[in-house]
Amino acid sequence: MTYQQLHQQKQYLLLDCISGSTAYNLNVPGSDIDKKGIFILPQKELYGFDFTDQVANESNDEIYFEIKRFLELLTKNNPNILELLSTPSEFVLYRHPLMDLIRPEDFLSKLCLDTFAGYAQTQIKKAKGLNKKINKPPDTEPKTVLDFCYVANNSGTVLLNDWLKTNNLLQQDCGLVKLDHFRDAYLLYHQSGRTRFRGIVSGPDADDVQVSQVPKEMENIAVMHFNKDAYSVYCREYREYKEWEEKRNEARFQSTLSHGKNYDAKNMMHTFRLLNMAEEIALHQKVMVYRHDREFLLKIRNGKFEFEELMQMVESKMDQIKQLYDTSTLPDKPDEQMAGQLLIRIREEFYKC
Known part of the structure; x- marks a missing residue:
């Protein structure tokens, strides 16, 4: 059963209602008209693997629940389901007589x-x-890995980008070696003579720092820490913001x-x-x-x-x-056994017709 099929076979509808702001008496100019309802599957579809719990249109402002799913949610006192069952009569477009068996006060x-x-x-x-x-x-331009790297300096730390600028160094002329026993900490080296390093990052789109091969006799010029956790949180929040901005x-x-x-x-x-x-x-x-x-x-x-x-x-x-x-x-809580008996009775009465 699909949304389109349900509207082509309206004999399977049990309840069809206008819902949302209109039913709430909270509609204002420009408010959408939402719909919710209940349907019952054709009997033959109960015997296969493809049981349809609910169907909806593409914009999801028209949703219809199969009677079993509806009763399950009703026993959980789902607000949307209780509201649907209690829709004022002026907003009920169609109601099957079998719906009289399901009373809100019983749930x-x-x-x-x-x-x-x-x-x-x-x-x-x-x-x-x-x-x-x-x-x-977030910033208009996304931050990069380098914005989350810090260099030990005297009794504190400074942002790597500031440290590089102060010392007239380029990140691509630097190399890193993992510092054992310190999480996300690195010895930082600068190239000299014929020694060439890979750089701290591979480019502006890098999502992590990179290490280089460093001669054993070479001394590091600084200790650097990459705050990887903060960078991960920033990336997630930036992505979520952009998704929200696009879909809002x-x-x-x-x-x-x-x-x-x-x-x-x-x-x-x-x-x-x-x-x-x-x-x-x-x-x-x-x-x-x-x-x-x-x-x-x-x-x-x-x-x-x-x-x-x-x-x-x-x-x-x-x-x-x-x-x-x-x-x-x-x-x-509601009586689940009673709800189960109601489901059986409704199916038996409907399929008997």
């Missing part, structure tokens, strides 16, 4: 504290990550810059949406997808709060929610 449990709050923490990490990328962008939603990024708070306000909006939903589940034992707190949430999205202020609100909110779940009558 809600204290796991929601971890799942909804866990998703909220993920949104905070994303917001913090953007804050870091905006405030600490430019309109969303410019919106973040425009409110001047240097964090992803949309991520923070969803943090509070998830926390509020977790609180509502504990208080009312229902999933409220349509957000009546739209005004407050959009204030967050529009950058009306400082990041530190939001973090204080998150901490206070989490303390309240934990207390609510401590005294809640919700079960500790």
